[in-house]
Amino acid sequence: MSSPLVGIIANPASGRDIRRLVAHGTVFDNNEKTAIVRRVLVALEAVGIRRVAYMPEHDFGILPRALTALNDHTFSLEAAPLEMPVLGTSADSTRAAQQLAALGAGCIITLGGDGTNRAVARGCGAVPLVPISTGTNNVFPTFLEGTIAGMAAGLVARNMRDGKAVIRQVPRLEVHIDGVAVESALVDVVVSSLPFVGARALWDTSVVREVVLARVIPGAIGFSALGGALLDSSYARGECTGMHIVLGADSPEVLVPLAPGLVTWVGVAEHRWLAMDDVVRFHSGTGTLALDGEREIELSPASIVEVQLCADGPYVVDVPATLEGAALAGHLSRKQVE
Known part of the structure; x- marks a missing residue:
């Protein structure tokens, strides 16, 4: 042996x-x-x-x-x-x-x-x-x-x-476009209004429409910190799963560390917890899909994007x-x- x-x-x-x-x-x-x-x-x-x-x-x-x-x-x-x-x-x-x-x-x-x-x-x-x-x-x-x-x-x-x-x-996020599984993320999937992949990294929340998190971890950094900032009295340590967050410019704000040394207020229109196997369908529109903080996929207005929280990471x-x-x-x- x-x-x-x-x-x-x-x-x-x-x-x-x-x-x-x-x-x-x-x-x-x-x-x-x-x-x-x-x-x-x-x-x-x-x-x-x-x-x-x-x-x-x-x-x-x-x-x-x-x-x-x-x-x-x-x-x-x-x-x-x-x-x-x-x-x-x-x-x-x-x-x-x-x-x-x-x-x-x-x-x-x-x-x-x-x-x-x-x-x-x-x-x-x-x-x-x-x-x-x-x-x-x-x-x-x-x-x-x-x-x-x-x-x-x-x-x-x-x-x-x-x-x-x-x-x-650990969990993962499976990305489906037009019904076909195309990618997987470990931390977050973010849809932005930016039409091109460009420099890949995404840090400007003014162009972000929606976020799906694989896990909510208080003390994290990046878009996953949004989930930590949205915790309330109903949160039970060790029992949280994923989260779907919709951003809105004129909505109540939370303070988020988006990157090392970059802390900003982010408007959140709505959010909900996700259980394993839950599926989120993003609102349609031209833009890019960022996986774990980096833009990877360019979307057309007709693209149907769904993200599923999976336990088999x-x-x-x-x-x-x-x-x-x-x-x-x-x-x-x-x-x-x-």
């Missing part, structure tokens, strides 16, 4: 969109991503992982640099690039995830934002993810220290792959629960070495 395999998908293009110009988003350059991956690799090795496969890329060489930069550390694990064409698009992340799933990876660590993880989710199947935030508006990935992320991923791949308490399945590792479970199971203990 082969030793456990952990995959790494580090997006060299994440964290560099236009929201750094219109707001005050953190810039994650590729040197910082290399440093994060270096700490991930050290942690993977510490918990007994000996095989790593990673997505190749031509922009920077994050993984090769991480492997060669530790002058005082000789790795005993083997890290190899996946054999795949490099297109320099989100399709690379999807293809890498598909290959890692086919290779039987026990866990995939991602470095990127909501968009990167959406691409990975298309191909990872049931392989659980440990998403490290290096993007702009991040709801799906979190700001994890690479060392902790590596430990959790390695423990899941080695010892706790079937642990129901440490792996959870990707699996995500609960990092604190993993480390707690590993300690309780004795995986973080050993007898004194002579």
